[in-house]
Amino acid sequence: MAARDALQARLEQGIDQLGLRLPAGAVSRLLDYQGLLERWNATYNLTAVRDPAEMITRHLLDSLAILPYVHGASLADLGTGPGLPGIVLAIAAPGREILLVDSNGKKVRFLREAIRSLKLEGVRALQSRVEDVEGQYDCVTARAFASLADMLGWGGQLLAPDGLWLAMKGKRPDDELPGVPPGFTVRGTHALSVPGLPAERHLLVIGRTSAGSLDGAAPGDALH
Numbered sequence: 205m206a207a208r209d210a211l212q213a214r215l216e217q218g219i220d221q222l223g224l225r226l227p228a229g230a231v232s233r234l235l236d237y238q239g240l241l242e243r244w245n246a247t248y249n250l251t252a253v254r255d256p257a258e259m260i261t262r263h264l265l266d267s268l269a270i271l272p273y274v275h276g277a278s279l280a281d282l283g284t285g286p287g288l289p290g291i292v293l294a295i296a297a298p299g300r301e302i303l304l305v306d307s308n309g310k311k312v313r314f315l316r317e318a319i320r321s322l323k324l325e326g327v328r329a330l331q332s333r334v335e336d337v338e339g340q341y342d343c344v345t346a347r348a349f350a351s352l353a354d355m356l357g358w359g360g361q362l363l364a365p366d367g368l369w370l371a372m373k374g375k376r377p378d379d380e381l382p383g384v385p386p387g388f389t390v391r392g393t394h395a396l397s398v399p400g401l402p403a404e405r406h407l408l409v410i411g412r413t414s415a416g417s418l419d420g421a422a423p424g425d426a427l428h
């Protein structure tokens with residue numbers, strides 16, 4: 205219990221530093237999710253991060269850092285792995301339809317168990333390659349998944365016309381910008397400061413190029 209108390213203090217402090225307010229019970233559910241991940245990870249190797257305190261920072265707080273950018277009533281998290289950022293966002297911002305997609309069967313088995321045991325309503329896990337997924341979502345998230353060119357090439361069809369694609373990256377991915385396919389434009393690049401994480405983190409917010417607009421011509425111009 206003492207260990208959980210210490211993790212809870214670290215998580216709550218990080219949430220405060222991010223300037224977030226989460227719904228009642230969310231912190232406890234996030235710790236339950238992490239506990240489940242730690243247990244499954246001992247057998248199934250779902251994440252290379254094994255230290256619980258490091259998981260709080262590198263998984264929970266890093267995922268929560270994009271919460272202010274989450275948009276609309278539906279969200280698809282592509283290449284979600286063990287549910288990052290998708291399950292964290294499902295707990296922190298409930299009330300959305302959320303699809304978690306991964307091609308790896310053991311990760312999807314974990315996701316289904318997490319959805320069941322955490323009673324995550326409106327959340328579904330799909331074992332599939334992103335290329336084969338159908339539907340459209342107001343928000344698409346992807347962390348540590350693929351280059352911008354690949355992720356938009358494989359999954360661009362999933363973004364609703366007014367949707368926002370949130371691509372989570374480490375260093376600012378200037379070298380990937382020329383690969384953004386036609387029809388999409390980078391609306392902003394945000395340097396994220398994740399409490400306790402010294403590494404650089406960036407969020408690219410990508411939308412569809414609106415008809416008649418030139419903003420897809422030079423994605424770098426949209427950066428700030």
Ligand SMILES: C[S@@+](CC[C@H](N)C(=O)[O-])C[C@H]1O[C@@H](n2cnc3c(N)ncnc32)[C@H](O)[C@@H]1O
Pocket residue numbers: 282283284285286287288289305306307308311332333334335346347348349358
């Ligand atoms: C490096 S992991 C990142 C997992 C998680 N998003 C995170 O940040 O911890 C990339 C994940 O993408 C999945 N993946 C790779 N290519 C995929 C594809 N084409 N369709 C669906 N999932 C894919 C892998 O199975 C893996 O779980």
